[in-house]
Amino acid sequence: MDVVWKRDMIHLRRAVPTDEAGIARVAHEVWNQAILPPVCQAQITTPGAALWVAVEGNDVLGFASAFLTVDRRGKRRWEVDLLAVRPVHRGQHLGRRLVACICQAPQARTAALARAAIRVENVASQRAFESVGFATDRQVHELLLWTPQPGADAAHSIEPVTLLPVDTLTYRGLWIEGLTGEGITPEGQCQAVRVARSWAARERRLNVGALIPRCELPALAAELQSQASVHGTYYWFRLPPLDKPSI
Incomplete structure (x- = not known):
């Protein structure tokens, strides 16, 4: 200790x-x-x-x-x-x-x-x-959440999206990163979320979440926006690796 x-x-x-x-x-x-x-x-x-x-x-x-x-x-x-x-x-x-x-x-x-x-x-x-x-950088992100839903084939490619299962003190969820990234189509976005929701259902996770920059919301498939619930707005705060915080 x-x-x-x-x-x-x-x-x-x-x-x-x-x-x-x-x-x-x-x-x-x-x-x-x-x-x-x-x-x-x-x-x-x-x-x-x-x-x-x-x-x-x-x-x-x-x-x-x-x-x-x-x-x-x-x-x-x-x-x-x-x-x-x-x-x-x-x-x-x-x-x-x-x-x-x-x-x-x-x-x-x-x-x-x-x-x-x-x-x-x-x-x-x-x-x-x-x-x-x-x-x-004060860029506002909206937290979108989708409920788990069985059915999608997890073997499908979802590049360049990343799915991250996370176990936090208050919930077990699955994060999606890169959902509005360059080169991903609306169909690809929908497939990525289907795979994520199926994964979350298999592992009995609470939800699937993505922090989307507000300025990129127009690039997100309308189907996904209608299916999601918004759970607040956030800023990302970052600490560079060479910085040593003082106690």
């Missing part, structure tokens, strides 16, 4: 299995969501993810979680997926320090960059990430 920051009785450290209940309480207080205990334990123990907590005694005050993904060119990304601090403990810069800690994890050093998708209206989270070196 690595303790990297202390102030009074508050410590920042890597999570341990007995922190699960405290992490669940924070998630419930902040988002009114339950966590997935098997994913929580996996993020604590497996090398492809990390989970850090701010604690006071045995009380979890906040947490940050991250995991590795790989794009279609083989570039590794450190996905800083969730950041949460209990409302009564905000104003102590715990969010900023948790982000800095998780970006110094050994797994993060193997990635080409760290990144986080942050809601446009979540200014507090944006400031926490910016304070440790993350930056955004």
Whole structure:
């Protein structure tokens, strides 16, 4: 267990299995969501993810979680997926320090960059990430979600689209990248989403999601837009690989 920051009785450290209940309480207080205990334990123990907590005694005050993904060119990304601090403990810069800690994890050093998708209206989270070196181009992305649907043949080619199964603390989903990329036709887009929805159904994942730049929505097949639900608008925040966030 690595303790990297202390102030009074508050410590920042890597999570341990007995922190699960405290992490669940924070998630419930902040988002009114339950966590997935098997994913929580996996993020604590497996090398492809990390989970850090701010604690006071045995009380979890906040947490940050991250995991590795790989794009279609083989570039590794450190996905800083969730950041949460209990409302009564905000104003102590715990969010900023948790982000800095998780970006110094050994797994993060193997990635080409760290990144986080942050809601446009979540200014507090944006400031926490910016304070440790993350930056955004302020391009607005819409999160489109499709429900799982059995039936498509997963063997069909869907280049240049990438499908990424992800297990996060609060859901198991499947991400689509490159859906509005250069060279993909509306028919190809529809095939990619059919394959993704079938994959999600086979593995009992919650949904299929794609973050689409708002300026590229006209390039997305009308059929897909009508089938999707929109779950908020986001900015991508990125941290270059040579930057070392300060705690």
